[in-house]
Amino acid sequence: MRFVQACSDNWNVPIIWVEYQHTEPYFKVVNFETASRNGEPFEDLIRNGSRRYLPNPMTRYCTVDLKIKAAQRYLFSIGWDEWENLVGIRADEPRRVSKIRANPSDGNKGITRFMPLATANVTKEEVGKFWENNTFDLELPNINGITYHGNCDLCFLKKATAVMSLIAEKPERAIWWAKMETLITEPTIANGGIFRTDRPSYASMLKFSADQIDMFDPNEEAIACFCGD
Ligand code: SF4
Structure with a gap:
């Protein structure tokens, strides 16, 4: 969380923070101060979502509902019906690159996924060097x-x-x-x-x-x- 806020502060990029909630509109806009710290949206999904089972390696509905759908719902709510998703997959992740290139929309009308790092041939080593020379990083x-x-x-x-x-x-x-x-x-x-x-x-x-x-x-x-x- 501190890292996301640091990106916003250091690079002067506006970031909209969105969290899942189980009631309509199924997302809420928060910010660095108000965002959940203790897995509350995930617990809400497990307790009150439509599925009566936990996410698992076969069905990772946590990723879909907590991240992908929550962000999509926010964008629909502000009137967007077409946009590009920039995904941080690198050139040294060929399996993931091929999977996304074979299906850029992931079945979602109006959404196209691009991988700027993979396209620019950026690998794990270069990403590591970038963060080494940056003034902040994930601190992990x-x-x-x-x-x-x-x-x-x-x-x-x-x-x-x-x-x-x-x-x-x-x-x-x-x-x-x-x-x-x-x-x-x-x-x-x-x-x-x-x-x-x-x-x-x-x-x-x-x-x-x-x-x-x-x-x-x-x-x-x-x-x-x-x-x-
Ligand atoms: S699959 Fe993604 S959203 Fe689900 S527990 Fe793992 S990191 Fe979290």
Whole structure:
């Protein structure tokens, strides 16, 4: 959020902040100060949206409803019926580039997706250099060009090892996800109450992470290293 606001402040770009809500018009305009910080729109979608199951790797309705449709609905509301979406896919992501080029409208009349970075042959290394030389950036750890902390913090699409290390780093991150896995009690699809069927629940991962830490005495004192003597 701070990063989006920094883009607006540093580059003098007006940014409209839009959030999902489950009642008409299914979006609301917020700003840096009023935007939700604790996953409230996502929880609203899970609790009160039309689907009685959690998003999962096969059906990522969170992306569609929280991001794509909310933005579209805002633009329709101000009278737009035709526009271009600029997508930040790079030249070194050929599979995604081909997918979008094969279907630029994604089935939406009046919308065309363009990938200026891919068209200009910009790769991950150049993007990294740009941000290194910029006065601000995402302020997230970057491990060999991968930012595991980006997007929704414990997104079910992230690698299990990344999710576990994010939980180990900050266990409270798992609380929201574990709570979501208790909300759908009568799912309309099999295993619809959990985000993934091929992984332990978020509550189990949180417990596992806590148990790993509990294996060691928190009061144990470090043993002095005398290798410099
Ligand atoms: S980052 Fe993951 S959890 Fe968040 S909207 Fe995208 S798919 Fe859904």
